[in-house]
Amino acid sequence: MSIRRTATRAFILAGATVAGLLAAAPANALPPHPFGPPALTIGCPNQGSLMSLTGATGQSGPEPGINPGEIRFQTFPAAPPIPAAGQVTVAWINFDTGQNGIANLEGAYPYYSKTVYTGRGNVMATVFGSINLGSMPLCQSNPTFGNFIA
Template identity: 65%
Template sequence: MSTSRTARILAVVGLPIVASFAYVGTASADPPHPFGGAAVTIGCPNQGSLASMTGLTGQSGPEANPPIAKGDIRFESFPAAAPIPAAGQVTVAWVNTDTGKAGIVDLMGTYPYLSATVNTGVGNVVATAFGSINWGSSPICQSNPTIGRFIA
């Protein structure tokens, strides 16, 4: 076998192996995972529109930024389509189907970007998000629930 052929074989086989050992970093969590669909709010008049949509995600840890520990999930809400309501409250009810641990949490922050990190424990988690929407001086309306599945 020639020297150049040996060098090519080592490069093709050896470099990926060396590269896998050379890069040792910290694993990061998956990106935020969306709920099954956006939560639709209907029946609230605002700028000629009778509907609004709120998007929701869940992100499991461990993660450095935002800080999410192992066994925790960070739930977040954001406007999915205009118009954006003046104010609102989004609540998430969740259950870890592996351990039976469950809870309900109100998302906090500056509306419409609300979030909360909860300790669900490690396992499969099913969550539903729902809320009430305030259109300034208009009546409060109910946001239809949406459901998501996550792995903590």
């Protein structure tokens, strides 16, 4: 019985040591995580095409320029033709804290980005917007969704 007690104590001590080491390990951010399928814009002819695709990613911190609890949302062209201009918005909710928000991405289209404080936790976000394909009317881009850990 004392061997069993000694083994149990050793197991508990080893488990506590491993847990302490894992907790003390530096936090590494996940790589940029893509949203679901690229945002599809249909019905606006541009350069001979009836559609355009815009991709989006979310990068959580800590990374240069991204603090813990923040996510940088970014867009990029996913398939030609590249629209002439656009306005892209991200809406997000943190399921762990209840925090939520809406932000317009900024920059030179199609390479928009915005770093937002979402709080730490499980974040669901959607990216949507309007696209200007030059001489054609403004079109709406279908939303795309992503799940991120901040």
